[in-house]
Amino acid sequence: MRTPALVIGILLLVAGGLISAGIVSIDRQETVAKIGPLEVTTTEQKKPAPVVGYVLLGLGALLVVAGIAAKK
Numbered sequence: 140m141r142t143p144a145l146v147i148g149i150l151l152l153v154a155g156g157l158i159s160a161g162i163v164s165i166d167r168q169e170t171v172a173k174i175g176p177l178e179v180t181t182t183e184q185k186k187p188a189p190v191v192g193y194v195l196l197g198l199g200a201l202l203v204v205a206g207i208a209a210k211k
Contacts, residue, residue: 141209148202151195159192 157163164186172179 155195
């Protein structure tokens with residue numbers, strides 16, 4: 140139980156840090172019009188709310204502490 144909790148906790152800490160810092164963005168493409176062989180598409184970039192990153196940071200910290208405190 141110790142090693143998986145540490146690994147998952149560290150991954151959540153990294154993901155939470157990237158999201159809360161605003162480094163991660165999600166791209167979404169949408170086809171607006173299609174006329175014969177021509178297509179008009181739009182690309183929209185969205186960033187997750189920083190609150191999601193803060194929650195992941197908290198969960199990651201809890202898992203790391205639990206992994207360190209767990210008996211071998």
